Structures are given as C-alpha cells and as structure tokens.
Amino acid sequence: MKIAILHDLLVKLWWAEKVLEKIIKMYPNADLFTLIYDEKKVAKVFPKEKIKDIPKITQNIYDLTKNQRLCLLFMSRAIESIDLSGYDIVIALNSAFVHGAITKPETKFIVYYHSPTRYLWDWTNEYKKEIWWNKWLKWLILNSVFKNIRIWDYIASKRHNITLANSLNVKKRIKKYYWLDAEVIYPNVETKRFDKEILWEYKKPFKNYHIIISTLAKYKNIEMTVNNFNKMPEKNLVIVWSWAQKEYLQSIANKNIYFSWFIPDEELIFLLKNSDWLIFSWEEDFWITPIEAFWAWKPVFAYRWWWLEETMVEWITWDFFDSLDWKDFIKKFLAYDEKIKKNKFDENSIKEIASKYDEDIFEKKIREVVWF
Numbered sequence: 001m002k003i004a005i006l007h008d009l010l011v012k013l014w015w016a017e018k019v020l021e022k023i024i025k026m027y028p029n030a031d032l033f034t035l036i037y038d039e040k041k042v043a044k045v046f047p048k049e050k051i052k053d054i055p056k057i058t059q060n061i062y063d064l065t066k067n068q069r070l071c072l073l074f075m076s077r078a079i080e081s082i083d084l085s086g087y088d089i090v091i092a093l094n095s096a097f098v099h100g101a102i103t104k105p106e107t108k109f110i111v112y113y114h115s116p117t118r119y120l121w122d123w124t125n126e127y128k129k130e131i132w133w134n135k136w137l138k139w140l141i142l143n144s145v146f147k148n149i150r151i152w153d154y155i156a157s158k159r160h161n162i163t164l165a166n167s168l169n170v171k172k173r174i175k176k177y178y179w180l181d182a183e184v185i186y187p188n189v190e191t192k193r194f195d196k197e198i199l200w201e202y203k204k205p206f207k208n209y210h211i212i213i214s215t216l217a218k219y220k221n222i223e224m225t226v227n228n229f230n231k232m233p234e235k236n237l238v239i240v241w242s243w244a245q246k247e248y249l250q251s252i253a254n255k256n257i258y259f260s261w262f263i264p265d266e267e268l269i270f271l272l273k274n275s276d277w278l279i280f281s282w283e284e285d286f287w288i289t290p291i292e293a294f295w296a297w298k299p300v301f302a303y304r305w306w307w308l309e310e311t312m313v314e315w316i317t318w319d320f321f322d323s324l325d326w327k328d329f330i331k332k333f334l335a336y337d338e339k340i341k342k343n344k345f346d347e348n349s350i351k352e353i354a355s356k357y358d359e360d361i362f363e364k365k366i367r368e369v370v371w372f
Helices: 015-026 056-065 068-081 124-130 136-156 168-178 222-230 246-252 265-273 288-295 306-311 329-341 347-357 359-371
Strands: 003-010 031-037 089-094 108-113 162-165 210-213 237-240 257-260 278-280 300-303 318-321
Touching: 003 015, 015 089, 015 288, 015 359, 031 056, 031 068, 056 068, 068 136, 108 359, 162 168, 210 265, 222 237, 222 246, 222 257, 222 329, 237 265, 246 257, 278 288, 288 300, 288 347, 300 329, 347 359
Parallel strands: 003 031, 003 089, 089 108, 108 162, 210 237, 210 278, 237 257, 278 300, 300 318
Antiparallel strands: none
C-alpha cells in the first residue's frame, strides 16, 4: 500500500504539527506533501528531503514575502495540482485547504479535520478586523475572494471518503458547513513526556506561580489575563510562548508577570510541573495543553467553553470562570486558589482523566480507520 500524507502549511511547530509528527512515525514510508514549507522553522522535525513536490505557485510567493496570507488566492489551485494518482491511501490533516486534494475513485481518502477553514466560516469577522477590513479596497476585493473560496471549500469537502474530527465541536461545525457526519478521534497527547525525571534543575522565575502556555495572538485573550494579574500583585504568572502580541503584552505587564519565549521541551515540562496550576483563558476546539497539565498533576482554571466540559470534569480537574469580558475572573480565581490550598482536587483523578487521551489510543483508532 502506498500512502500520502497532506498537511496545509509547514511554517511553524505548534500542536497540529504534533499530530502530523505522530502520523509520520506511524507510517514512516509515506510521502509527505504541503503547500508551503519554511525550512528554518521546521527542518529539525520535518527535514526538507522528506517533503514531496511543493507547489511552486504558493512556495514562491511565501519565499518572497514570508506571509502565507498572500498565498490565499492560490491555495486551492495548489492543492489540486498535486498528483496523487499513484497512492492507495491519502491522509489529509486539514485546517484549511488539503481536504480539496483530487484523488482517484479507488483511493481511500481520509480527512482528519483540525477544523473547517475558520476564516471562511465562523471566524470570518475576526479575520476581517485583523487584516484591516475597513480599508475600502480590501473590502471590495476580499468580499469576492471569500465568496468564491467558500464555494470551492464546500465542493472540496465532498471529495473524501472518510471524515474524522478532532473534537465534538469540530464535528458540529463539519455538519453545519459541509453537511457531513464525522467520527471523533481526539488528538494524540504525549502524556509520557511528563513521566520522565527532569535531571536538570532549571531556574524558576518565582517561587510560586501560575502558568499560561499559548501563542500570544489577540484572540487568545492573554491581554485580559495580564490585566487581571496586574490587579493581583501578590500572585505571579509565567507566560510561555511568543507571537504577534509579545511586545505589547510585555509592555503592559507588571513585575509579577514573567515571559518565557521559545524554550526546550524539558524546560517547559519543568515549568509546568513546578507551577501551581494552568490558566486556559480562550475558546478552542480541542487544546492539548490542559490535558498535558492534568498528566503533570496540575488542575486548570479556564473560561467555560462547552468543548472543555465535553472532555473534562468540573470540580475534579478544574474550575471555570464564566464571563468572556472577565468580570468574574478575580473572584473565581481567588476562590479556586482556596480550593487548591484545601486539597479539593485529587491528583490521581486528574491524571486518570488525562490518560483517556494518550497518543497510543489515537494511534490505535487511526490505524483502524486506515486499514478498515
């Protein structure tokens, strides 16, 4: 059996790339295709010699601009240009365009949806604001562009045989936008990383601290967390990661907030294990970090979003604040802090829930789908 694996973009190493890395380990002889490749950012995990036939139309634009958004008009053409006629099985890990690949009728085409293309559907308005939608020329051009890509996206969703979703929330969106039923297979969580002993004692920024692990994008609401910790100078916060809002967030943060940019995996595990608990303050479909925190025996304080309630158990694994404008954050935070101090959260129960999302379970379910 000859297998092809498709992934939209290889320009960063985030959690979607963890899923890709796992799939490649499962099928090491498979060929890997992507629409854009950034060797400097991903070569350590995905070496260039592993990548097959990157479409020139998207790669050349990215090489010139280093901006994948400028490739938007050409993404659908790029994925359709990839010749998959020689493959028995195609596995597409989709966040945007790779579900639109063209295969032979006899090819088993499996799409694992991280999400239907969010800026075409449920995040359209947020995306417009981010790219200065109020500029009249952009408004005129992009209105037409988005309409045409939505039509292509819907048609492309009918090209695969098997539809998989990474959460119930994504399953719901697939049903709404594509009228397709999907099987839910939760992403692989490398829980065993947190079992190994850390031999090196890394420097902790504070004796006691809470932790956020997230890209620093506006929609993540990290600014609201920072503002609330500015009002609680006796509480310390460590923020791990980087992205567009890095400099801005650092400029408004008080001394009780520490930023740790890109760090080795072992140091990240050390910081998480030595924190008081994790803060998860935004909406996502399925986010691996809270489950990693559970395996490190850390409860989580989170914005109440229904997929979180889908996978976790209130009072056992974490507590919630309810208002996205964060009016109840400090009150709920301090109450939660008291519960932690009184040992209201059982570490073994937390770890038991996390074990349901171990990468071995993900591998077993994917293999069943691929070879069924």
